[in-house]
Amino acid sequence: MSPPVIRRARASDAEAFAALLGDPQVLPGLLQLPYPSIEAWRVRLADNDAPGRSDLVLVAERDGQVVGSAGLHPVGATQRRRHAMSLGLSVAPAHQRTGVGSTLMHALLDAADNWLGVLRIELTVFGDNDGAIALYRKFGFEVEGTHRAYALRAGSYVDVLAMARLHPRPPQLPS
Numbered sequence: 001m002s003p004p005v006i007r008r009a010r011a012s013d014a015e016a017f018a019a020l021l022g023d024p025q026v027l028p029g030l031l032q033l034p035y036p037s038i039e040a041w042r043v044r045l046a047d048n049d050a051p052g053r054s055d056l057v058l059v060a061e062r063d064g065q066v067v068g069s070a071g072l073h074p075v076g077a078t079q080r081r082r083h084a085m086s087l088g089l090s091v092a093p094a095h096q097r098t099g100v101g102s103t104l105m106h107a108l109l110d111a112a113d114n115w116l117g118v119l120r121i122e123l124t125v126f127g128d129n130d131g132a133i134a135l136y137r138k139f140g141f142e143v144e145g146t147h148r149a150y151a152l153r154a155g156s157y158v159d160v161l162a163m164a165r166l167h168p169r170p171p172q173l174p175s
């Protein structure tokens with residue numbers, strides 16, 4: 001398969017986001033609600049680009065089709081956590097294990113490390129999501145702990161791992 005093309009998400013991707021994140025093989029890995037609304041995604045994606053917002057949401061395209069998405073999101077309103085952002089990642093089932101997730105991660109981590117001044121990236125992942133955990137470890141994320149019975153998934157309360165990556169080479173001010 002051809003290498004994916006990475007670009008910023010736009011409001012017109014709303015239908016693709018609803019389809020990707022609502023896919024029955026993708027949804028169980030996420031904390032999204034079932035039956036995603038295209039209109040809600042349109043508003044959210046437009047809002048991400050509003051002045052003063054610091055979300056960075058990227059998509060991976062193959063042959064003009066969105067086949068994956070990844071985002072960095074602020075973790076809270078307090079100025080004392082401005083150095084931290086949370087990460088989300090999804091790839092369409094037909095394109096998994098073809099490097100899409102890795103390509104999105106390279107792009108997001110380059111933006112975080114070299115352009116946005118993010119020093120800590122954090123995420124939660126279901127404890128049995130071995131593929132995602134393996135990918136995150138490859139990119140320098142470490143397990144910080146377990147949130148027990150964190151979320152309801154298909155009728156059961158399931159643990160998630162808290163993982164995080166600290167900037168490996170934090171930029172320094174010139175001396």
Ligand SMILES: CC(C)(COP(=O)(O)OP(=O)(O)OC[C@H]1O[C@@H](n2cnc3c(N)ncnc32)[C@H](O)[C@@H]1OP(=O)(O)O)[C@@H](O)C(=O)NCCC(=O)NCCS
Binds near residue numbers: 097130136138
């Ligand atoms: C997890 C996910 C994002 C991985 O994306 P991907 O495009 O398949 O990942 P890549 O092809 O770039 O794989 C990179 C590496 O991650 C690891 N990996 C990815 N999927 C794996 C799997 N199912 N089993 C084991 N290792 C896996 C491997 O080390 C892989 O390298 P390799 O293929 O050379 O062995 C994708 O499976 C997905 O979207 N799943 C559903 C949603 C989800 O769970 N998102 C994460 C929420 S926290």
